[in-house]
Amino acid sequence: MTGIAHIVDDDAAIRDALAWLLRSRGVDSRAWNSAESFLVDYLPDMKGCLILDIRMTGMSGPELFDRLLALGCTMPTLFLTGHGDIPLAVNALKKGAFDFIEKPCNDNDLATRVIAALQLDCQQRSQAASTASIETRLRNLTSREHEVMERILAGQYNKVIAADLNIAMRTVEVHRARIFEKMNVRSAVELAQLLSSGQLP
Amino acid sequence: MTGIAHIVDDDAAIRDALAWLLRSRGVDSRAWNSAESFLVDYLPDMKGCLILDIRMTGMSGPELFDRLLALGCTMPTLFLTGHGDIPLAVNALKKGAFDFIEKPCNDNDLATRVIAALQLDCQQRSQAASTASIETRLRNLTSREHEVMERILAGQYNKVIAADLNIAMRTVEVHRARIFEKMNVRSAVELAQLLSSGQLP
């Protein structure tokens, strides 16, 4: 668990209480007093989770959430609110927010949910790294190699691929070996499994 | 879109109004006046979506939802409520409810959400049928065939599989051909793709 809790709340007492609570559970945190100040500091490689207040001077929590979604932020987001309503909660959750908690709330419950969000971030990052690695390897293939690979994955014989692309079978073999090398697999089966395992294009 | 909206509400006026609204949008429905009466009629192959009231005499909407989850019901569920609260809404959505709508609500909005739920049910059923078909085919394999298939999917040569299982290579070929036939694939690549494509064991 390597991420931290990013707290955005315009109430200093809440920020301090949250930071204290999470520290008592071994969770590091950092706090911002407004959505705008968080956005100034935001970086795509921030790890952990977000804890957003709903009502804030200036940009609101939900508005910040929308903005971060647009920026591709994947950190699990917990909304804390003393002034929420059901459509707001439902809307946030349907947009992918991790949780929506009314204040005042049970300290233990809150800490538990934050820890769950941090764990989810960890898992998501691990999966995203794996997907990115596959995508990098795919990007390293030449366009010819892509053409051959599509046909390998369609189960075509080298002879059929050669006829299809109007090249020699030996050339197909060369491309095939290069594809396996670049994709770091040893067989067409392994390649198929690699490319079927996630949400890849 | 072949499913219907299953309405469970103890208020006859609401049931009628909902049925009328949905009919005006081309959606068939059927209504029950209590959670218990719906449970008496419930069948696992019901198609469509569920519209549940929260507060009802006897078993409540959320209690019915829990019961149906336990029965393996996959129909997308929309909660309708005039008396909800945020934790209830959040809890339902986190358990997988499709939507949570406060009454009174916009007729158009409600109908749109119901139609979206019906579409989701349709997709889910299609995916479930595909998964079931694969599982049936897997079940038709003999245990020996399973052993060989695992090794094929691990990318092993027939010669290695034969040595591993202490049988002739010809036998591996026979099993291999039977596996492909039963799984309705033509190659190990296709088999790997078939078994990597969903949430299978």
Added chain:
DNA sequence: TCCGCCATTGTGGATATCCGCAAAACGCGG
């Protein structure tokens, strides 16, 4: 007992895959 299914095996022949070694042509960037 008979039959069907499963697991196993062999023979021989055909096709598919793999690869070292070698070579040539083209395009791009330093």
Added chain:
DNA sequence: CCGCGTTTTGCGGATATCCACAATGGCGGA
């Protein structure tokens, strides 16, 4: 201009996959 990467091709040899045809033995159910 030169080096490198890409694409292509051929040769020869080895290994892998596929399968028709044939056969045997064990097990379970009718």
